[in-house]
Amino acid sequence: MLCTIIIEGKEIRVKSHSNLLWVSLDNGFFIPNLCSIMDKHQPYASCRLCFVEIAGRPEPVTACSEKVHDGMDIKLASPKVTKLRQVAFDLLLSNHKLDCAHCVKNRNCELQRIARAEHFKLRGRRFNKIDLNLPPDDSHPLINFDRNKCVLCGKCVWVCQKQGSSVLDFAYRGIKTIISTFADKPLSETECNSCLACTSVCPVGALYLKSLLPGARAN
Numbered sequence: 001m002l003c004t005i006i007i008e009g010k011e012i013r014v015k016s017h018s019n020l021l022w023v024s025l026d027n028g029f030f031i032p033n034l035c036s037i038m039d040k041h042q043p044y045a046s047c048r049l050c051f052v053e054i055a056g057r058p059e060p061v062t063a064c065s066e067k068v069h070d071g072m073d074i075k076l077a078s079p080k081v082t083k084l085r086q087v088a089f090d091l092l093l094s095n096h097k098l099d100c101a102h103c104v105k106n107r108n109c110e111l112q113r114i115a116r117a118e119h120f121k122l123r124g125r126r127f128n129k130i131d132l133n134l135p136p137d138d139s140h141p142l143i144n145f146d147r148n149k150c151v152l153c154g155k156c157v158w159v160c161q162k163q164g165s166s167v168l169d170f171a172y173r174g175i176k177t178i179i180s181t182f183a184d185k186p187l188s189e190t191e192c193n194s195c196l197a198c199t200s201v202c203p204v205g206a207l208y209l210k211s212l213l214p215g216a217r218a219n
């Protein structure tokens with residue numbers, strides 16, 4: 001069944017109960033997002049970047065956890081929304097090892113894309129910088145894993161489970177949360193089947209193919 005929603009004053013006919021984030025993106029309305037996965041029915045809703053305002057709701061809501069309904073009236077860039085997104089973005093960057101010039105994801109990075117689209121600075125000053133200083137894992141023959149660049153989107157965890165491996169998972173809680181293997185083993189000592197799916201979903205330069213490194217030999 002179709003319904004009509006209004007995004008930034010524009011009426012759009014969409015499937016009832018579809019996900020607001022995907023509907024918006026499909027119709028050309030950019031909403032920053034990092035942790036949403038189209039095939040995952042229960043969103044993590046953890047990056048807090050996809051805030052929007054819905055008429056009649058007292059506070060902004062995360063678009064990735066909203067289902068559309070007839071008459072829904074959505075504003076994407078109110079001052080409240082922009083402020084919430086900016087705080088979430090600065091928080092993500094507070095423990096992100098920012099080194100774009102030497103990063104394999106430079107110019108193909110979701111953080112850079114969001115910063116450009118939302119006019120955010122990558123070097124925000126709102127929060128003190130936390131240096132995680134975690135040793136990069138280069139033990140796997142094909143994959144490098146630099147957790148100092150991880151934004152905890154959870155996409156690698158989800159895709160690894162979907163591939164039947166469950167090698168990667170969230171470890172610890174709160175500000176100590178990281179992505180880890182069982183007992184924090186190097187990737188080469190896990191049941192990783194080298195499907196490489198994690199490297200294709202990682203939106204930043206945390207999990208990536210060694211072949212992307214400058215000077216890597218092409219096969």
Ligand code: SF4
Binds near residue numbers: 105107206
């Ligand atoms: S992950 Fe993105 S923002 Fe971070 S250093 Fe790499 S290119 Fe820069």
Ligand code: SF4
Binds near residue numbers: 154
């Ligand atoms: S390693 Fe990449 S895909 Fe996995 S949680 Fe971190 S940023 Fe997301």
Ligand code: FES
Binds near residue numbers: 036047049062065
């Ligand atoms: S995409 Fe909605 S909270 Fe991350």
